[in-house]
Amino acid sequence: MESLDVFRFNNRENLLILGVMGGIASGKTTVTNEFAKYGAHVINADLVVREILQEKNTQQQIGETFPHIFPNANFDKKLLAQHVFSSRDNLKKLESILHPLVRLRIKNMLEDIASKGKEKVVVETGPDLKLEDKDAKLAFVDTHMKVHHEKTVVIIDAPLLWENGLHQGVDTLIFIDTPIELRRKRAETNRGWNNDELDRREKFQSDLLVKKQNSNYVIENENQQKMEQQVKDIWLQLPR
Numbered sequence: 001m002e003s004l005d006v007f008r009f010n011n012r013e014n015l016l017i018l019g020v021m022g023g024i025a026s027g028k029t030t031v032t033n034e035f036a037k038y039g040a041h042v043i044n045a046d047l048v049v050r051e052i053l054q055e056k057n058t059q060q061q062i063g064e065t066f067p068h069i070f071p072n073a074n075f076d077k078k079l080l081a082q083h084v085f086s087s088r089d090n091l092k093k094l095e096s097i098l099h100p101l102v103r104l105r106i107k108n109m110l111e112d113i114a115s116k117g118k119e120k121v122v123v124e125t126g127p128d129l130k131l132e133d134k135d136a137k138l139a140f141v142d143t144h145m146k147v148h149h150e151k152t153v154v155i156i157d158a159p160l161l162w163e164n165g166l167h168q169g170v171d172t173l174i175f176i177d178t179p180i181e182l183r184r185k186r187a188e189t190n191r192g193w194n195n196d197e198l199d200r201r202e203k204f205q206s207d208l209l210v211k212k213q214n215s216n217y218v219i220e221n222e223n224q225q226k227m228e229q230q231v232k233d234i235w236l237q238l239p240r
């Protein structure tokens with residue numbers, strides 16, 4: 001399946017699709033979850049990969065592709081990560097197994113959301129609504145119907161959105177800008193990655209500056225409160 005086929009499905013016009021880009025541990029998932037509080041549907045490619053990797057068929061295929069890594073056919077994600085992030089050839093082999101499956105799942109998820117029709121999402125414009133509480137949100141929305149989107153908003157959080165050409169099929173691109181030192185620190189503290197793991201993996205990703213320059217919006221994510229404000233501003237500006 002070609003990249004753009006992911007976006008060829010019935011009722012595509014029902015959706016406004018946002019794509020998130022940014023370096024490793026820049027906060028793509030954190031920002032995406034912030035959009036979800038306003039009603040966006042989330043598609044997280046890392047989660048899709050995690051699900052696919054749990055399937056016996058996939059593990060078997062990976063085992064057969066890398067017999068030297070899994071001589072006893074015991075699938076081990078950590079071991080796999082070590083081998084693919086130290087050899088471009090190995091990474092390409094793994095991607096050729098996983099990416100077609102990931103594309104198909106993303107397409108199915110989008111199609112499924114689009115099939116439910118246009119979902120009018122109403123956004124509050126007041127300053128202090130606690131959006132975590134769904135009932136409070138709905139009650140607020142009922143009385144403050146100020147801004148709404150005519151389409152269902154979907155946000156795709158895929159670290160390789162650009163590399164896989166998926167950026168061409170989304171409607172709006174958002175880049176998460178976070179200084180490298182902070183990203184390294186967050187990856188070390190919150191994921192237990194050692195200090196060169198982020199750089200080791202990021203070598204296999206495209207230039208961040210190119211991604212940033214090709215985005216419609218840039219969110220700076222050094223500070224939670226400022227990030228939340230930027231998400232809100234963007235949400236209110238999205239095409240309706």
Ligand SMILES: CC(C)(COP(=O)(O)OP(=O)(O)OC[C@H]1O[C@@H](n2cnc3c(N)ncnc32)[C@H](O)[C@@H]1O)[C@@H](O)C(=O)NCCC(=O)NCCS
Pocket residue numbers: 023024025045046049053077080081084091094095098102158159160201202204205
């Ligand atoms: C190698 C694997 C098993 C490592 O698993 P692990 O749980 O340690 O990492 P996780 O999947 O949560 O990814 C964490 C981050 O690593 C980076 N990363 C993952 N895969 C890749 C890749 N192919 N190229 C560059 N960076 C990658 C991304 O920034 C990602 O957000 C896994 O990442 C994988 O199967 N990758 C290949 C599939 C893929 O390309 N996934 C990216 C999204 S489609």
Ligand SMILES: Nc1ncnc2c1ncn2[C@@H]1O[C@H](COP(=O)(O)OP(=O)(O)OP(=O)(O)O)[C@@H](O)[C@H]1O
Pocket residue numbers: 022023024025026027028029030031046159186187190191221222223224225227
């Ligand atoms: N504004 C913030 N303030 C404090 N911590 C944050 C903030 N944004 C993200 N983080 C933390 O930084 C880490 C990386 O964030 P997140 O997982 O959202 O990044 P990502 O870009 O999705 O990562 P990946 O590239 O691996 O997919 C997480 O542990 C998250 O909790």
